[in-house]
Amino acid sequence: MSTTELSQVMVKSYLKQLRLTRMATDYEALAREAEQRGLGYLGYLQALLEGELAHRQEQQLRQRLKAAAFPYQKRLEDFDFSLIPSVPKVRLLELAQGAFLAGHDNVLFIGPSGIGKTHLLMGLGRALCLQGYRVLFRSAVTLATELEMAHKELRLPRLLASYRRFDLILVDELGYLPFAKQTSELLFQFFSDRYERASVALTSNLAFAQWTQVFGNEQMTAALLDRLVHRSHILLMEGESFRFRHSLQKQDEAS
Structure with a gap:
């Protein structure tokens, strides 16, 4: 084995030991390119580091999207804001930058079924993943089930602590x-635990005055709303159901 070949083997071994996987893959090709372009040692090093950094950022994004547990992918770019003029597009795009998370503010999407609340919720969550934030998606029913099981198994404090690792928790279809009474109390504990500590974003088809129908106890519901609404961005959505509109279009096409 020549000295050059031995050096190549050693360099690749060192890069793998240091877990610089992209550099280990690219260093030979980039060395040839750097030589052809006359980049010099610093130019070559810069190209190697840029490739490694981009690779790690892509890996981290994939990990954040996986951890978010979105049931399917929705993007803000794909939402037709012209159909729901009550939703300010500029405001949504500002929220998607994530500044509200620093103050532990909440985002509440309130409106009837079928007008895109879940789309906006997941689109906002995905955009924040792209910004580097840790996001978790849960339907209200799934969240309630997790809390119930943790309470039954005496690990509720540990579950709440695990939720705190996320910058934003999305709660859909509240x-x-x-x-039931115990479930309502557990949800109250969940939201109270995040109050002024970390953010939540949620969707609900009920006006605030109707939330007692869900949680039962008027006093607890009032206390819950007080925590959620304080320092919140509330988006009241109005419009015709997308699903209803789509059904009518299909009927028109069939006739």
Whole structure:
């Protein structure tokens, strides 16, 4: 083995030991390119580091999107804001930059079924993943089930602590089903635990005055709303159901 070949083997071994996987893959090709372009040692090093950094950022993004547990992908760019003029596009795009998370503010999407609340919720969450924030998606029913199981197994404090690792927790479809007394109390504990500590974003088909239908106890519901609404960005959505509109279009096309 020549001295050059031995050096190549050693360099690749060192890069793998240091877990610089992209550099280990690219260093030979980039060395040839740097030589052809006359980049010099610093130019070559810069190209190597840029490739490694981009690779790590892509890996981290994939990990954040996986950890978010979105049931499917929705993007803000794909939402037709012209159909729901009550939703200010500029405001959504500002929220998607993530500044509200520093103050532990909440985002509440309130409106009837079928007008895109879940799309905006997941689109906002995805955009924040792209910004480097840690996001978790849960339907209200799934969240309630997790809390119930943790309470039954005496690990509720540990579960709440694990939720705190996320900058934002998305809670979808709060209000579609009423909860039993104990479940309501556990959800209250969840939201109270995040109050002024970390942010939540949620969707609900119910006006605030109707939330007692879901949580039962008026006093607890009032206390919950007080925590959620304080320092919140509230988006009241109005419009015709997308699904209803799509159904009518299909009927027109068939006739």
